[in-house]
Amino acid sequence: YTGRSTSSTNTMAKQEKAQQAKDAFVTEITARSQDFSQWYLDVVRKAELADYSPVKGCMVIRPYGYAIWELIQKALDARIKATGHVNAYFPLFIPNSLLTKEAEHVEGFAPQVAYVTHGGGEELEEKLVVRPTSEAIIGTMYAKWIQGWRDLPILINQWANVVRWEKVTRPFLRTTEFLWQEGHTAHETEAEAEDETLEILHLYKDVLETEMAVPVVEGRKSESEKFAGALRTYSIEALMGDGRALQAGTSHNLGQNFAKAFDITFQARDRSVQHVWGTSWGMTTRLVGAAIMVHGDDSGLVLPPRIAPYQVVIVPIGRDNWRDTVLPRALEIQRELAGAGIRVTLDERDERPGWKFSEWEMRGVPLRVEIGPKDIEKSAVLVARRDTREKHSVPMEGLPSRLLQLLDDVQTSLFARATQFRDEHTHRTSDYAEFKQIMEGRPGFVIAPWCGSAECEAQIKAETQATIRNMPMSGSTPSGKCIRCDNPARYEAWFAKAY
């Protein structure tokens, strides 16, 4: 932000001045096209979504950012409950010995774990792990709670914070501490666990697409990318505005791995004693980052109405005594809209209208209602859309239903726009030279045949920085050779450079 003109002369034409002020503002947020990463950080800070704390990698989620998270949470929680799950809460601390019970699990998480070694002024006999995820503690409890097949399934979710000591952090996308929900279920059969894993995956996709207007690809993770200790991991993957992919949710079929490590057994219908089949799945505050990076533009945040803390902002406009003439009418409209179930705020601060317009645009409010003397005369208001920036006069009569309809339109068109962008940035090739060429820069997804070997996967990553995001279940089985080697292709894999 370079600041406005320091000149106090009145010689500058009014228009010129306005333009200069506009330019000055525009520089307040780095242009998205110019530096996506800096743009993202600017939006997070200027829209007051989050702020840095004194602890490395730990952010403060500010009220506006938290409100977005709460709306995502609410939508997700409702779906989790509607599918028969219940919420509970497990402890933050896990005895180190429990984490180490599942070999792959501990190997995967050990480097990222924070420990508590002292308490009450004394060194602890056994250090405590600050949970990076809760399989260990929940598995331990399930072992106590499950005796016979009638105790199954157990379908528990928890909303919690977890800590992973990340080397590189970014607000929302990767923080040392983050908020999430983690579901942990136990089942009688392998098939049931697999059904559960996929049901949740579909549920996650629905939340992203319906609530957040973010299109995602559902698929299975490769061995190297799967969750530490899982049998199979599935994910939903979204494409950000800079052409990089973001894992937006994961669902794991744990098989009997954790059941065996934690002795979670039950007596089956045939009287035999068996280990349960487990799943775990989670989505995190990272989703807020996804919403920013998928929909945002040069002016800042663009929020899909369903996760917008304010869906409509009313900006009163007027002369001299506007507080007496315009404000009462604006308050009336606010009440009317709130009564129709619209999340609405009225900006009655003593600022100039243009200033307010820009501010609320930066904060991504989907619709702005302007009301001034001219509108009152016509018994109408001006409605401006954040996504298209169109501005129309709309009669006050029937305003709530008209706005509800517009909010739907915005939600739909944001999804359509994001889907189009994703599709335009999804390529398909079976030629490695072409693959490498496409992967220069930030192209989005590249669909390519893969033999399934970890070696090819690692080589491709080393040579192009691209990783296998997942292998969609809907993908056809390819007939030719692997993109990199001469072995027959077994999977259709979606590659991308990822966050």
Place this chain on the structure above:
RNA sequence: CGGGAUGUAGCGCAGCCUGGUUAGCGCACCUGACUGGGGGUCAGGGGGUCGCCGGUUCGAAUCCGGCCAUCCCGACCA
């Protein structure tokens, strides 16, 4: 964790190289007035242990060391 950069008021910066009154500027903020349909004008005002700790010096924002945090580029992850 390696390579690079940065840290001075809420934000953006100057000052540092060459140590020396009371640390400066723009925006933002506060008070008042005029204004008000895309970031307005005038007048007056408040706000800073110069990231933290230590060293050198008569004297440190400035020189030296350590630490912390942030950003960018790589290796690891939601």
